[in-house]
Amino acid sequence: VSRRRSLPERAGERGVTLKLGRRSFADTDRLVMAIVNRTPDSFFDRGATYAADAAMERVHQVVAEGADLVDIGGVKAAPGDEVDVAEELRRTVPFVAEVRAAYPDLVISVDTWRHEVAAAVCDAGADVLNDAWGGYDERLAEVAASHGAALVCTHAGGVTPRTRPHRIGYGDVVADVIAVTTALAERAVSLGVSRDSVLIDPGHDFGKNTWHSLELTRRLGELAATGWPVLVSTSNKDFVGESLDLPVTERHNGTLATVAVCSWLGAQVYRVHAVRESRQVLDMVSTIRGHRIPARLQRGMA
Amino acid sequence: VLTGALVCPHPPLLLPGLTGATDLAPDLRAACLDGIRALAAARPDLLIVVGGAEQAGTWDAGLPRGAARFSAGRVPDRPAGGASAAGTGKAGGPVPGEGRVLPLSLAVGQELLDEAGWPGPRQLHSVAADTPPAGCFALGERLARSADRAALLVLGDGSARRGLKAPGYLDDRAFGYDERARRGLAGDLAALRSLDPELGRDLLAAGRAAWQVLAGAAAGGPPPHPVVRYEGDPFGVYYLVVSWEFRAATAH
Numbered sequence A: 001v002s003r004r005r006s007l008p009e010r011a012g013e014r015g016v017t018l019k020l021g022r023r024s025f026a027d028t029d030r031l032v033m034a035i036v037n038r039t040p041d042s043f044f045d046r047g048a049t050y051a052a053d054a055a056m057e058r059v060h061q062v063v064a065e066g067a068d069l070v071d072i073g074g075v076k077a078a079p080g081d082e083v084d085v086a087e088e089l090r091r092t093v094p095f096v097a098e099v100r101a102a103y104p105d106l107v108i109s110v111d112t113w114r115h116e117v118a119a120a121v122c123d124a125g126a127d128v129l130n131d132a133w134g135g136y137d138e139r140l141a142e143v144a145a146s147h148g149a150a151l152v153c154t155h156a157g158g159v160t161p162r163t164r165p166h167r168i169g170y171g172d173v174v175a176d177v178i179a180v181t182t183a184l185a186e187r188a189v190s191l192g193v194s195r196d197s198v199l200i201d202p203g204h205d206f207g208k209n210t211w212h213s214l215e216l217t218r219r220l221g222e223l224a225a226t227g228w229p230v231l232v233s234t235s236n237k238d239f240v241g242e243s244l245d246l247p248v249t250e251r252h253n254g255t256l257a258t259v260a261v262c263s264w265l266g267a268q269v270y271r272v273h274a275v276r277e278s279r280q281v282l283d284m285v286s287t288i289r290g291h292r293i294p295a296r297l298q299r300g301m302a
Numbered sequence B: 001v002l003t004g005a006l007v008c009p010h011p012p013l014l015l016p017g018l019t020g021a022t023d024l025a026p027d028l029r030a031a032c033l034d035g036i037r038a039l040a041a042a043r044p045d046l047l048i049v050v051g052g053a054e055q056a057g058t059w060d061a062g063l064p065r066g067a068a069r070f071s072a073g074r075v076p077d078r079p080a081g082g083a084s085a086a087g088t089g090k091a092g093g094p095v096p097g098e099g100r101v102l103p104l105s106l107a108v109g110q111e112l113l114d115e116a117g118w119p120g121p122r123q124l125h126s127v128a129a130d131t132p133p134a135g136c137f138a139l140g141e142r143l144a145r146s147a148d149r150a151a152l153l154v155l156g157d158g159s160a161r162r163g164l165k166a167p168g169y170l171d172d173r174a175f176g177y178d179e180r181a182r183r184g185l186a187g188d189l190a191a192l193r194s195l196d197p198e199l200g201r202d203l204l205a206a207g208r209a210a211w212q213v214l215a216g217a218a219a220g221g222p223p224p225h226p227v228v229r230y231e232g233d234p235f236g237v238y239y240l241v242v243s244w245e246f247r248a249a250t251a252h
Helices: A052-064 A085-102 A115-124 A140-147 A173-191 A210-218 A220-224 A238-244 A252-265 A275-289 B026-041 B082-087 B104-116 B133-145 B173-185 B189-193 B197-202 B208-218
Strands: A017-020 A023-026 A031-037 A069-073 A107-111 A128-131 A150-154 A198-201 A269-272 B002-008 B046-053 B057-059 B122-128 B150-155 B224-232 B239-246
Touching: A031 A052, A031 A275, A052 A069, A052 A085, A069 A085, A069 A128, A085 A107, A085 A115, A107 A115, A115 A128, A115 A140, A128 A140, A140 A150, A140 A173, A150 A173, A173 A198, A173 A210, A173 A220, A210 A220, A210 A238, A210 A252, A220 A252, A238 A252, A252 A269, A252 A275, A269 A275, B002 B026, B002 B104, B002 B208, B026 B104, B026 B150, B026 B224, B026 B239, B046 B104, B046 B133, B046 B208, B104 B122, B104 B150, B122 B133, B122 B208, B133 B150, B133 B208, B150 B208, B173 B189, B173 B197, B173 B208, B173 B224, B173 B239, B189 B208, B197 B208, B208 B239
Parallel strands: A031 A069, A031 A269, A069 A107, A107 A128, A128 A150, A150 A198, B002 B150, B046 B122, B046 B150
Antiparallel strands: A017 A023, B002 B239, B057 B122, B224 B239
């Protein structure tokens, strides 16, 4: 069956191009970032891909399922056993090199807040630094600049890495998220990170209760309107679980709902566990939106 | 006098972009384009395009094809095809941009002609789908007499009731009807003239009237030499692509 590449409807609200590693993306593209944990204790997979071979198997799988990026993490987000720099390096650096060797064009992100780790993984081939703890280590953005890496600027409510929110309140959580993330983004650019390689992440659950995360999701369009590409990380998180009163293992459908809504409102990158399903949801939303043409129409056309 | 004729179906899927990222019927499209090139090879002075529609009439070649009506406006028409469409609108015809669009059959014909790079002038005629056979024959005879060396492109397809998944569901009578049409278009003019309008309507056979215009146009002339370029019902609708060559005309 021949493919026709006609009618790419670039409604292009901004037409900005996002550059990650060797790849460029239009603002209407929707990217799946697959979570690959090299941790023994992350909340969802509970160590399933801690071993290097299991993690590599996960990479093969998510690439086959349509992931645009992988996000490699060596330290679980929640409190738990101490992971020092040396141990985080041991978990991430050789693995990044291995993934880079296997997939020269795959966009590789590493989830870390430590500049020492950031520098080492960039040297090993990482393209993106996912600073999920919101600029806790001020030197991380400098590393992104000096290594030509992209940077994710996250709102984490000013908390210390690996702590849970305790009685956190905001006058207007969306305003705070926009102020903090865009300031981090501008700072990164001023330090030399390429403007088209900076993303902002509202940081669902990070330094927030469920009301806050729901409000951010509801008003995600305000973040997109800043012009910075928005990354969302909602997969199986507590705000989904608390909304539905479901344990970690049963938050899949709720997660997909967040993906659909965020996509409609303009988020561009989706950090998820379930790649195939997220890809389908994003493709469907983009098709409804008119940013993607349907794959194959027959109904009524014969 | 006819230099040749070509019969093609006219499903919306032959208009570009309507089927999304996939061309559903590249082989059907290719057969139509080959047929058009064969028509052009006989060097006619004029191309007459005939297709079924709600009403009879002549149509300006510059009118939009109207892919928008099948796509909620999401698929634009291909820009009107260069010299061919822009330069050959009939003088005094309706002005494009007044909301008129070509009937589907003629729109598909125009699209195929553009894709094949048809260089010469075109005349577009519709025949009302409920026209009795005698009226179709008369129109055909008149069109054949209207030009010294004309080629005829006839847009028409068979029953849409050839299976449980067909647009019109299954009607067993569809097969006999389409077989009669196939024989007719393969050169049996009597079979072509005998296609029943009522049954054709019941079977959602959109091509009956246009096919019988062809029967009229060929009447009294040299016998056609048919080449069947495509036959099939991939979506439950019967499609035929057939070229007719006329020895007397091509021997010029």
